[in-house]
Amino acid sequence: MLRKRAVRIDEGGVPCESRRALSREERFLKMNRRLVPVLLLVAAAIALPGTTTTTKAEEGYTLRIASLAPAGSSWMKVLNAWNKTLKDKTDGKLQLRFYPGGSQGDERDFVRKMRVGQLDGGVVTMTGMSLLIPAMNVLVLPGLLET
Structure with a gap:
């Protein structure tokens, strides 16, 4: 007894009897049906071990900021007050x-060290920025802004 094979009809209405009659989109979807579950398992395997440990955000983070202002100056008093407010608002995180x-x-x-990750920020003057x-x-052009 002969088995009938399903015949695929192409866009022009002509029957296609070859096995490789799947379009590019159909092949892509067929491949994704096999690939997506595997990728989900890999993602779960990577993500699950890290769920029991504390993250860096939970432990807290310290930003390193450089300044030309001398210790004890009015600039540093303002910066230290900012630090105190920041610690209070974030519960020390x-x-x-x-x-x-x-x-x-x-x-x-300062800028060079920020680029390589040795500093997180810097208090920079307009003169330093213009360099x-x-x-x-x-x-800083005279007459540009009225004060």
Whole structure:
């Protein structure tokens, strides 16, 4: 007894009897039906072991910020007050560590150290910014802003 094979009809209405009559989209969907469960299992295997440990956000984080302002100056008093407020608002999970008095170098060094991840921020003056980005000088032009 002969078995009848399903005949696929192409877009023009012509029967296609070859086995490779699946369109590109159909092959993609067929492949994804096999691939998606495997990817979900891999993702679960990666994610589950980390659920029992505490994350960095739960432990807290300290941002490292450099400044040219000397310790004890009015600038550092304001920055330390900011740090206290930040610690209070985040229940100690986020705090700031300041490096005052240019202990991390000048403003160019601040930016270089931020790029390589040694610092998270820096208190930079307009003069320091204009050394790094000459176009910033436009903000200190006399007569540009009325005060």
